[in-house]
Amino acid sequence: MDGVILTPLRQIPNPKGDVLHAIKKTDTGYCGFGEAYFSEINYNEIKGWKKHTVMVLNLVVPIGEVEFVLYDERPNSSSKGSFLEVTLSLSHYQRLTVPPGVWVAFKGVGNTRNMLLNIASIAHDPDEAENCALELIPYDWS
C-alpha cells in the first residue's frame, strides 16, 4: 500500500532478558516525535476504524499478537480501494509505519495480553483524527 512500510526489527538475545529495537530517529519511516503511548487490545476485540490526517504511526507489538487492517481511501493513491492485513508479534517482530489518510483498525489475536506501542509523529489531537464505525468499511474480520 502506498507509503506503508514494514520494517523488520532486531531482537538482541540476552540471558538476563532480551533487548528489542523499536525505532531510531535515523530509521526509514521515522517522521518526528510527538508522543509515545501503548494501546492494549483484548482478545477478539477490535478497535477502529480511525484515520489520521496529520499523524504518522509507527507501530510495534512487544506483547501478544495484534492483527492490523489498513484500508486505503486516499483519492490520489495508486492503491486506492485496497486492504492490507499485517499481524505483528514477537515472532513476527516488525515495525508498521502508517502514513496519514489511511484507515486503521486492529484486533487482539493473542488470548492473554496484546499491546502495541505507537511512536506517533505528533501528540494526540482529536481534531486531526476521524473515526468510522467498524461495519461501515466492509472487511470480513472472521
Place this chain on the structure above:
Amino acid sequence: MDGVILTPLRQIPNPKGDVLHAIKKTDTGYCGFGEAYFSEINYNEIKGWKKHTVMVLNLVVPIGEVEFVLYDERPNSSSKGSFLEVTLSLSHYQRLTVPPGVWVAFKGVGNTRNMLLNIASIAHDPDEAENCALELIPYDWS
C-alpha cells in the same frame, strides 16, 4: 536525586483494552528523541551498572515490575553519594527520567515477564556509556 524526575502517567480505561500514556514531547523530562527500545529483565536478574554521559533516559514499565536503583556519583551534585530506589509497574505507573551521569541498574521483580520501554534522547552509542560490575557499587539487592 538531582535531575531525576518521577512523573505519574495516565492509564485510560477502555473495555476493549486500556490506553497507557508514556511520553509527549511537551512533557517535563523530554529531552529530544533518539531511539525507543524495550529491555526485558527476567525474574531476579539484574542488569547494570550503566552510566550514560549524554543520553537522557525516560523509562516506563508496561509489563511486569522492575526495580530501578540509581546511584549518584556526579562531582557537583547535591545528592552525590546517594542511592534512589524506584519500582515501576502498571500499579505504580510512572515515568522515570534519568539525566546523564547517574549510574543505573535494574532488577526483574515480577515472576513472569518484566519489560521497560526507554525513550532515549539519543540513539544507542556505546562510546557514550560506561559499564561497571554489579559488585563494585555497594548496594544490597537482597
